Amino acid sequence: MKKQRIILDQDDVLADTYLKIAQIVVRDFGTGLPLEAFYNKPFTDILPVTDRERITKLIHEPGFFADIPLKVDSQRVVKALSEKYDIFIGTAAMEFPNSFREKYDWLQTHFGFIHWRNIVFCGDKSIFKADYLIDDMPRNFIDFEGQPLLFDAPHNQSDTQYQRVNNWEEIAKILL
């Protein structure tokens, strides 16, 4: 029987991109805010527009995507999922042309067991056909015909439309 297919987003699903940004803000932006201030709220709720522009600049800089920390349990659970499912990575890399090679190398380093044939750099994710899509952006589910799983993130707290997963352990319980 053909395996069911799961598409995994990279940033804020496999990689803790939000955490890396928050750590840089706390360290370098002189806001006086502790890291905890960023745990449940998006940058848009906390920071003035000048700081948010500084973040936009930051994530477009060469090197930004090279050393993002892993989401807790992501390696272990994705490895287990890959035994049972056909796993694809689908990431909106087109917004960051400087990041292509960094994002690819990051995946090779941390998820080397996923073949390059199963990595997709895209923009609009409505082009995908799969059984599951795990993503932190509700907009990516609008035209998706499979089962969406919304990976909890500070910037998607207001969404109530899609099934939320809080961490990789929860994904393991649902899919394994």
Added chain:
Amino acid sequence: MKKQRIILDQDDVLADTYLKIAQIVVRDFGTGLPLEAFYNKPFTDILPVTDRERITKLIHEPGFFADIPLKVDSQRVVKALSEKYDIFIGTAAMEFPNSFREKYDWLQTHFGFIHWRNIVFCGDKSIFKADYLIDDMPRNFIDFEGQPLLFDAPHNQSDTQYQRVNNWEEIAKILL
């Protein structure tokens, strides 16, 4: 009404990648063969294994994808198609990690009217959902649920399974 979606391959559909390789072989490989020898036959039928290995090396070199010539009429017809259809570019760039930026810049240069959201770098194209896929590789049609159009190329002459299009003018006649 929602526009129908077309996915266009990049190499040997928008870009004349085969021609660039053939020109380099004629110029640098000392085979004594004229360019015409490559018009209707794949490299595998014409060249010994050492020359084919040299080609593999060549296409992995930085710079190779930066200046591929355009397929005749591709710009004009894709522009016209983009008025009527939702156009995506889907290219197997993952095989060539050195080529990401070159392939992206080439598309910006020659098809700048296609938004980055509609560009996809992938490996396995069975992940795509669309109404049409125009590609030179029959293997990419196996799991495709829309209408395949096989763009004629020396390396797909033996295929009789899929509807063949010989050039962009023929695509215009079918889709416009």
